[in-house]
Amino acid sequence: MQYVEQQGRELVRIETCDLIHYYHAIYENLRKLLVGTYFLELVDVVQPEGHNAEDLFELLVACFDLLEAQIPTQVMVRVVELKMLRCAGLTPVLTACVRCRRMLGTSGRFGFSLTEGGAVCGDCVRQGPVHQYVSAETLGFLAAANDATLQDSVGIACSPRILHESAKIIYPFMTCQLNKDLHAKKVLKDVLEHIDEGVGRTGA
Numbered sequence: 001m002q003y004v005e006q007q008g009r010e011l012v013r014i015e016t017c018d019l020i021h022y023y024h025a026i027y028e029n030l031r032k033l034l035v036g037t038y039f040l041e042l043v044d045v046v047q048p049e050g051h052n053a054e055d056l057f058e059l060l061v062a063c064f065d066l067l068e069a070q071i072p073t074q075v076m077v078r079v080v081e082l083k084m085l086r087c088a089g090l091t092p093v094l095t096a097c098v099r100c101r102r103m104l105g106t107s108g109r110f111g112f113s114l115t116e117g118g119a120v121c122g123d124c125v126r127q128g129p130v131h132q133y134v135s136a137e138t139l140g141f142l143a144a145a146n147d148a149t150l151q152d153s154v155g156i157a158c159s160p161r162i163l164h165e166s167a168k169i170i171y172p173f174m175t176c177q178l179n180k181d182l183h184a185k186k187v188l189k190d191v192l193e194h195i196d197e198g199v200g201r202t203g204a
């Protein structure tokens with residue numbers, strides 16, 4: 001790739017580049033293309049301009065490899081959001097309470113605070129409002145997905161309830177922490193919400 005960077009100018013101009021991998025399978029499938037566009041925008045918003053983003057771009061390539069091989073699912077989208085947040089140093093606290101620092105149990109219902117950065121235990125929920133209530137199972141899924149490789153995370157089994165709760169906390173957490181909304185997310189809202197139904201219908 002050849003590019004021109006001029007002092008005092010914010011934008012770098014790309015002159016030429018060679019395509020190493022075209023990801024043809026993504027271009028051939030509208031659902032993959034839309035989700036891939038969302039992943040691209042995620043990289044754009046989680047990484048401040050001008051910072052070294054090698055980890056993030058390696059993750060993006062891994063995401064495209066996965067998207068090329070598989071029809072996207074809601075699990076894949078949630079996992080990629082989590083991994084991107086991790087790359088940006090914004091992993092939510094999932095296994096302990098952000099207020100009292102105690103470790104959370106493996107059952108029961110907890111809170112989630114967007115501004116405080118993670119889960120809130122039952123005792124602390126009673127002492128102050130939280131953005132959302134969340135089950136121990138959902139926090140367990142997110143913690144497991146956060147620790148596992150991208151490939152393994154996408155294979156973790158989870159219920160519709162876990163997916164619903166995950167969607168209610170991860171994207172709002174991201175936009176709260178970054179103070180940005182994603183354009184692709186708005187376009188994709190229906191596609192993402194019904195993505196697994198579509199997979200079921202087509203049998204893919």
Ligand SMILES: [Zn+2]
Nearest residue numbers: 097100121124
């Ligand atoms: Zn607590």
